[in-house]
Amino acid sequence: MTGLLYFLHQPWSWPLLEAPKLANGVSISLTDSNPLVAIIFKALHPLTPWVEQSLGPYLALSYLMQPIAAAFALRGTGCRDIGSAVAVALLSIGIPHIVAEPAEQALTGHFVVLTAFGLYFRLVRHSQTSLRLLVALSTLSIACLLIHPYLMLMVLAVFGAGVLTPLLRGQWPAAAASSCALGMTLLAIRLLARMIGLDAVQPNHVALYPLLLRDFLGPVVRLVPRWTWISDSLPSVDAGVAYAGAGLIVMPAVLLLFAQVRLQLIVAIRNHGGLLLAVLALALGATQGHVIANWLRYFSLVHVADTVDQCRVSLRLIWPVLDLAMIACVRFAVFTRWRLWLLAFGVTVQLLDTEQLRADARLALSWEATPFTAEQARFDARLDGATALQLEPMLACEPQLVWRYAQLAYLAARHNIAVNDAYFSRQPRAVSCPEQRASGNLNDPTVTRNNGVVTVIDGAAF
Secondary structure: OHHHHHHHHOOOOOOOOEEOOEOOOEEHHHOOOOHHHHHHHHHHHHHOOOOOOOHHHHHHHHHHHHHHHHHHHHHHOOOOOHHHHHHHHHHHHOOHHHHOOOOOHHHHOOHHHHHHHHHHHHHOOOOOOOHHHHHHHHHHHHHHHOOOHHHHHHHHHHHHHHHHHHHHHOOHHHHHHHHHHHHHHHHHHHHHHHHOOOOOEOOOOOOOOOOOHHHHHHHHHHHOHHHOOOOOOOOOOOOOOOOOOHHHHHHHHHHOOOHHHHHHHHHHHHHOHHHHHHHHHHHHHHHOOEEEEOOEEEEEOOOOOHHHHHHOOOHHHHHHHHHHHHHHHHHHHOOOOOHHHHHHHHHHHHHHHOHHHHHHHHHHHHHHOOOOOHHHHHHHHHOOOOOEEEEEOOOOOOHHHHHHHHHHHHHHHHHOOEEOOOOOOOOEOOOOOOOOOOOOOOOOOEEEEEOOEEEEEOOOOO
């Protein structure tokens, strides 16, 4: 929200996403501010000047589009059954990662990935490639870069499946057309990334966010005593965002008991080999190729290159795998005599299992509307009439101050005054730790004001 406020207060300029008062002109593409929504919100802001943030409308759109996109993806597989469409819609709103991260507003727009699946299934249904579908996939991929790089990677993986599947089927003209479209899309993304400042990040600024077995299975592993040695998470890892949900864990196991389902699964794997390779690549990316237990890394299969640093490989890349599992469960349930009972059971278990997550999400959203604390209000008053906020040391030197700096920068953005540092999801090269500053060397916390410049030493404001 800090980046959005700075972007909202400044006049239209070029570079489009640069905020001159934010760390001497950092692009809001590095602050998880959802640039696409920010541009639309700023264009409409003269009509609603009293609205200062786009979180509410964007979350409402995301939660509305999620079941619609899920039904669109299922219909792309050729399933026209109304009951199945209702089931996949309900399952889609019970997928934990949709409701587990309300603060990561850009990532709640996960309906774009389900939309990509729907476009893929329609693209490979026939031997002749549809130009309209290729344009749609290309546009969606480019738009996702302006929402969040994670979503862009997920959609590009599905787009890549649209190349690999006809290639494996021997449909050379379709594979060639899809390859050309994907190549032009990647070129456009590269150019756009440079335009919006995504290439201006610190090299080797990659956090460790690997997928863990317990993240995926969640509470289920606690039912098996011999699995308790698996650690809940690693330090700094966002635990829980990769949990599949009880419904998506139990349903595949039940469906595989049916011989007809196993037969159809083999057929689907043969027909969609490219999609299988794509989701396997995403799964490998989600693990970061690490074999880890009890916070110890025993083996590493891949190395994260600096060229993809701005995308920061994450356990969240497992999300499309869960989406595909959801679509497959509903699609294959059609081949059983117990379809309605199986779907009803899976949906019920999934929604009950994620009820607490939805309650936590509602609570987190209520915090967004909570008034300032007394300490925040007092510091907010000290910024009245100020011209700049100086935060020392740089956050890159003292990462433990991240939440204080995030709050301080937000207050500065509300007053539309310059700030020298803030929380960045991808560290800009222009905002780095001076070599002479040793990490962990905290000073006495103080707050001073001189000639309109408020200086905060080591997050002392509150």
